Amino acid sequence: MSLPASHPDIDSHQHKGKTCPVTGKGHEWCPPQDGDSRSPCPALNTLANHGYLSRDGRNISVFDLIRGLKNGYGLSTPLAIVLAFGGFILLGRFTNLSLFEIGKHGAVEHDASLVHKDTPKGEEYAPIDVQEDLLEKLLADAKTGDEDSEGLEAGDRRTLMDATDVARARVRREKESPALDALHAEIARGEMGIILGVWETKVGRKVGIPVEWMRDWLRKERLPEGWKPTHAQGLLDVVKRSKAIRLAMVDLRKAEMPTDEKARL
Template sequence: MSLPQSHPAVHQHKGLSCPVSGKLHEYCPPQAGDSRSACPALNTMANHGYIARDGKNISAFDLIRGLKACYGLSTPLAVFLSVVGFIILKKVRNISLFEIGKHNAIEHDASLVHHDTPQGQEYAPIDIDQTLVGRLIADAKTGREQGEGPEAGDTRILMDATDVARARVRREKECRPIDSVHAEIARGEMGIILGVWETKTHDNVGIPVEWMRRWIGSERLPDGWKPDHVQGLLDVVKRSKAIRTAMDEMKKNEAIANGDEKAKL
């Protein structure tokens, strides 16, 4: 049976180029046989050809180069993420993206847009739950600051560390418990993207929620976007700490509201 004319061409990905998109770093979704993980950052890099589009045979150097070119990460930050990732996975040779989804290695439960790994499974599910994507975006809109949105004459609504904290608190209540190391990884993941896409609207600072929806929901970069600054390790640590502080405050306020007198101390 032939495909309709409107159907995207089915093809194979080999290397960084895509035979259909034809342009450097143009988006193309994964094809049959391509490898992907539960990590939107790395899947996006593959979908745009910053690492091998088929998601296979990727070295630590490939990740370092891709993280710098795609997101503007500093060399120390890119090296740290790549080398530590290979160490956690206990890998020396090149990897495929699906290997990054090994449960409770780098990957963790309480993902913002993925379901927890089913009991007995070695690798996390890679399917994105669009309902969870919508709830993440709602967490930003719920906490919208004055001066954001159409009422303020700006079509953008920004997601900041407090909004991310709200989403993380919600997901950690909905999902299986995660340990302190994976909780820190989860905050760091979002701390990176908050810095990469930092935008100002009037007196507010954050990232446009539609960019977040596109990235985490479709694993695709904003149209025409290119890195305009270098994102360093210390900046990620600062943003991760801001998310944790906001989470702690939310949990404390909830405990007080539920009558926990010790939470007031």
């Protein structure tokens, strides 16, 4: 069946506003097209790919961002406000922005990303391409086989990533990158703390995010098939999850210390 002459080319079309001319109404996923603006942040890129932000990733206001975070991920109003205004303040922006600006190094963006290379010395903006080797290492950090219904043999659908798994990945990446200051270390933990709460799932006795969801989200910047927010993710919950990641990181680093160093603590 051929498409009518008026139908946009499905391999190359322009995005204007939140409605994609190919997918039509609603919030169906469509990958970015030539000329669309994207950032190193999979959460925001995903909102644009689903039309919760302008699909071209341009001319986004702080209020657009608040609405997108609430509607796309189910974040509470206070949490969405803190994230949106906090991001604009760190970027030093008081007017609308394009998603690529989120990648300005040292503002919101930071080194030791779980799936992106560090910003090359002298560059103003961070790389936005996901590194496949880093992605697979992140997912492997969840496949430890230490808990029920988990591990390589269980498959991605049943393998869940929790705060300890995220901590394991953060410790690994922070060994490989320049040291993070306190603010950006907190941002790095908070990013994953948010998504742990948004997609929390239970399999057997373990609670976490299905690894297959993480893979699709990070690689394709797409929401899980058929998923809709089921609860409001609040600020205090994110603080709690970020703390859980931090404490797990402390324990993991202690476990790696030589015995004599542990004795001096």
